Amino acid sequence: MTCLFHSAFVAMTLWGLRQRIVLGFLGAVLFHWIGNMPIFLMNWNVGNLGAGTWSIFVQCHLVLLLIASAALLLWLSQGVLTFYGRRACPGCGSHYDPPLLAINLGRSRYERCPHCQKWHWSNPAKA
Numbered sequence: 719m720t721c722l723f724h725s726a727f728v729a730m731t732l733w734g735l736r737q738r739i740v741l742g743f744l745g746a747v748l749f750h751w752i753g754n755m756p757i758f759l760m761n762w763n764v765g766n767l768g769a770g771t772w773s774i775f776v777q778c779h780l781v782l783l784l785i786a787s788a789a790l791l792l793w794l795s796q797g798v799l800t801f802y803g804r805r806a807c808p809g810c811g812s813h814y815d816p817p818l819l820a821i822n823l824g825r826s827r828y829e830r831c832p833h834c835q836k837w838h839w840s841n842p843a844k845a
């Protein structure tokens with residue numbers, strides 16, 4: 719569960735990497751806080767519910783958070799999370815999704831254009 723939760727937190731932060739890094743990071747921090755808060759509430763025995771009731775609540779909460787994390791990662795893996803955005807080939811001028819294999823240098827990437835099959839330093843395509 720921990721691996722999936724933290725993967726979702728990192729993905730949330732990276733999701734905002736291109737334009738809204740602070741918002742993505744704050745979303746991850748909020749998501750982490752939501753994950754931990756019931757544990758604090760259980761330790762403080764808020765509402766005087768008792769350890770048994772709080773334990774059941776925390777377990778249900780963790781399962782829901784696990785489902786939410788898996789759903790987020792699945793959604794982001796469906797093309798929503800493109801760290802580098804569409805790329806513009808300086809050779810043939812076509813736009814394409816960035817390939818996995820590349821050398822990254824800031825916003826520039828040395829990668830192979832899928833259209834002209836040549837290697838170039840590419841930049842994000844203008845919309």
Ligand SMILES: [Zn+2]
Nearest residue numbers: 807810831834
């Ligand atoms: Zn090209």
